[in-house]
Amino acid sequence: GIYSIEAVKQYGDNYRRAGGRHSLSDYFTARYDSVIMEQRLKRNIVFADHDLATDQVFGEMHVILCRNVLIYFDRALQARVIRLFSDSLDMGGYLCLGTKESLRFSGQEETFDVINTPLRIFRKRQLLHNA
Template identity: 80%
Template sequence: MKMPESVTDEQVSIEDIEIRLLLEAIYQLYGYDFRCYSKASLRRRVLHRLGMSGMPSIMAMTERVLRDQQFFVTLLNDLTVNVTEMFRDPEFYRAFREEVIPVLKTFPFIKIWHAGCATGEEIYSMAIMLEEEGLYDRAMLYATDIDKNVLAAAKKGIYSYAAVKQYSENYRRAGGKTSLADYYTAKYDGVIMDQRLKRNIVFADHDLATDQVFGEMNVIVCRNVLIYFDRDLQQRVFRLFRDSLDMGGYLCLGTKESLRFSACEEHFEPVVADMRIFRKRQLMKRETR
């Protein structure tokens, strides 16, 4: 058997340069900034698309990105990883219902921001939970994402029937009060979410890497988005969240995401530590930096 050729450190560094050039091209032409994304997963996704495309090199891919917008849209979808579910991590939703909702019930008006909402499954989950708790009509939900294509999908709220079957189980484990089927209509092999769930949702494009504070929020939900960012970009986003939250406002992260390795840890205190629900806290003067 013929041994595959070796891959030297030099070849690996050339690949790294090629990836940086690709990201620079994307930024300059299309305005999407992936330059501060986590290197390891970005690299895997670029090489995955390279393998699928049959192109000889990352440079060739860069050339194509510069000339072929349709190809860029495909690559954008790879780079942004729009994987989500309704009631993903049901224990999180259960904890939110038990620990956060009772506090929100004391507020006259609630603003919730889902940052990086992808195709919208989690924003509909939140909308359903607020309906069931009688809070929806005094809530405003902001669903933002960097990618306009997935926002359009989020707005439609159409999902595959196979996926929704699994979401039903999540909904039940999340402490849902009726049946998920009460919130959608089946059509052909898909389902469309009850359009009334959208009446207080605003969909908007927002890039956590480049855009600014979004408004005074009571809750920010940003789950499994920060895992794709490098430490500096995470730092920027944590500051953005801190500045966008009311005092005592809630920050909800993905189950593997942590404030522990950031310089913003002191600004938040855990509410349900293992479900990554935090609250913005008032810093004493001597604590401020």
């Protein structure tokens, strides 16, 4: 919950572009060259350890952000992790990877629609039901 003031300027722009109607500064306190997220927001966050190499499905998530982690894994582990993300996402849920990462070699390419190629944003497909 601590971010650099420089980064937060851009986050403020993103917040407004996403439809935010307040000021981001309503949600943090500035300290030197950092900002600290308000405790009332942090109370809503569950922090938990999860080992992508060994742990199982962690929920029914709407969004998973996992950036700059897969690049360190071999293909087999990448495939495991993408499967884990797929199994942990709701239908229509979003998966956001780092800009050097992809679903290639995961065997899961058909499970996701590509929403934004350069930003590596994918969306889990709805199941198609036979009539």
